[in-house]
Amino acid sequence: MPGLAAMLRALDETALTRLQDAPFEHSPLAAWLPVEELAALVDLPAISADSVEPPSAWSAHIGGRKWQQIVAFAARMPVAADRPLIEWCAGKGHLARTLSRLHGCHVTALEWQASLCAAGRCLAERQGADVALVGQDVMAGDATRWLGGNGHLAALHACGDLHVRLIELAADHAGAVTLAPCCYHRTAAERYRPLSRYARRLTAERGLALARDDLTLAVQETVTAPRGDRRRRARANAWRLGFDALQREVRGIDAYLPVPSLAHGRLPETFAGFCRWAAEQKGLALPARLDAARFEREGQRRLAEVERLELVRHLFRRPLEVWLALDRRMRLEEAGFAVELGTFCARELTPRNLLLRAEAEPRGKSVGRRGFAPRPGQR
Template sequence: MRSARAVLPEGYKISASFFQQWQALNDWLLNHESFWRPVPFMEPKPDWCLQYPDLANWLEQRSDAECDEWNEHLSAFAQEVAGFVPALSAYDELVSVPRLSGYERGSKAALREVHAVDMPGRKRLQAGAFAASIAPLKGRVLDWCCGKGHLARTLVGQGAEAVFGFEWDTELVQDGNRLAKKYGDPVHVVQQDVMAEALHWPAIDHGAALHACGDLHRQLLSAGSEAGLARLSVSPCCYHLGGHGAYRLLSQQARHSENVLEIDRAGLRLAVQETVTAPARERAQSARVRIWRLGFDALQRSVSETGRYLPVPSHPARLNNGSFEGFCQWAADKKRVLLPADIDWSYWLAMGQKRSRQVRRHELLRHLFRRPLELWLVLDYAVYLEEQGYRVNLGTFCERSLTPRNLLLDAVHVNA
């Protein structure tokens, strides 16, 4: 481990490229925030429908099949929508990042299936792709928030001399050390609260984190650079987890820029809303419950004094096999909404179906801003790492179909 706050070489300059990319995204997102700030589930008639009535009408006429196709190919959708909002044609350029070297070798770098005990197949391949993209490794590596140490054991196969793991859950710590011993891997997992003020760092050169959530991955960036780690490799996830209030950027350059985008938890959630396709049964159940929730929302707005959206908590699984009426009665009881006795349930169910169709189309437009928002966050991380004296590589380490969270920051200190 290098000494903390190492002195940078004379003449070292921070690259302007990541900051310029961040600035371009910041301005673009600010100029189009009327499209992505309103949450379609909560706002039936966002302001952009009045600003761009032709776009709203065109979207309303799209079939479900078209929505499905465009949701998988947002680049093509952006060019289509640019006919109504020309500046959206910049989508491709704004979200373009390179593939990292090792991209094609992920499956070969993954743990053998027989060694991937308790590790889902998709996670096994994600760990392999991550490891391949930061290979070859040398020295001692730390697997941050390591769980059972699956990534740690994967990293051993890419040349790491030894891998340590930080994990909070004592059962996972025990399982991780048991698996390492069983397969003869030089991996040692220790119990550690990574958010603690004083971290007890092992003798390591390199900190790695695959899909550590929110403040957990931000803590590795800040604490790891403060501790003087020679290398940091981070694939972020769940940016909305941790912290309260408005999101605080990491880099000084971004913080002190003019007209900086302010983003709340809803905006951070949008950055990670993309998921891989669920099984047909789960999709059908999710669609049915969504119709019920929107039908209840329309009903409660009609009887409430405010006429506003009313958030309803997660419902018990037993309601999934019930009826729309049963769901509404449960939701009304939970939110203390007094429903009239003579409700036409078929009417409000139809209203839910109508709203669900509308929400799907409005969400399609909003989804154009998922990746730009995520890159806005990650580019700020890249600028921050450069400010700490690292040379940074940013790109994708696997296909989106394996995980939508496929961005990877790989940073090596200039004094390493």
């Protein structure tokens, strides 16, 4: 596309930051790409909410942002007195305790880590919540023992294979599902296999193939990351690009050399220190007199260019995430559920704000349209 790369490279920092945070708003990429069409495809409705809110005092021992997500999620989760509630991948059972206290009901919370179960039981006892924290690996075959034909499964940001497992078991063993999916790339499979028959047929017809790494695009939006975290991430990325330029020169080979990941807390204090660490990991001998400043500047220059060119990818983050959520909706619809897909909170609270709310239909009753086309009123 002539002119697109030049336009992106010419963007100043203000325009770059704006388009990173809001890729569909007043985008200059619309001259080359279908920005308005993509924006319309991801314009999902907000799921209707109950007016009842938990007291703020219940937020003790829960992070502020996490508590707001729990409140928004719980307000959109219908609870029936005759339907058992099961929280999937519960952690310390923050959501389970909130639902139990809000509705005066028993909640079974499944969590595989014993330490989290123990901490959750203490909190439930202290707060008088009727919650049973159960040590359970939800990926194990015996996870079905907690599910009845009428149970309501709930999960707030269950990752990858964990929420896929929930959907697959719910299809045969549950009466309702309320799910906010997350981290689609956290899966054992190297290639994405759609959950629904419809999506499998569609991808086969159109030759669409997604690798596990491709799925990371759907969760790369970081509007909630603290400014300090963004700076540290940018510095680490610039250093990696600077080392990449260095290793190409030292080796005399113009090819990428992958370097292991390193947590921010373990990152060396200087770029030169990072280069020595990375070279050691790859068995690479660096020159005795290393012009670290030159390669650090090159890393910063390359990062600025990469960030601008990646704005094209940013346009497809949310469409891919919505497509994956639609596949999950279709899987539940094919299993006989009536399903709503929409948002449960503002993206400023969490970019992972998609919610699937599903209710099993009586046998023999139609569950509505089969397909990825939006329903009336759901663009």
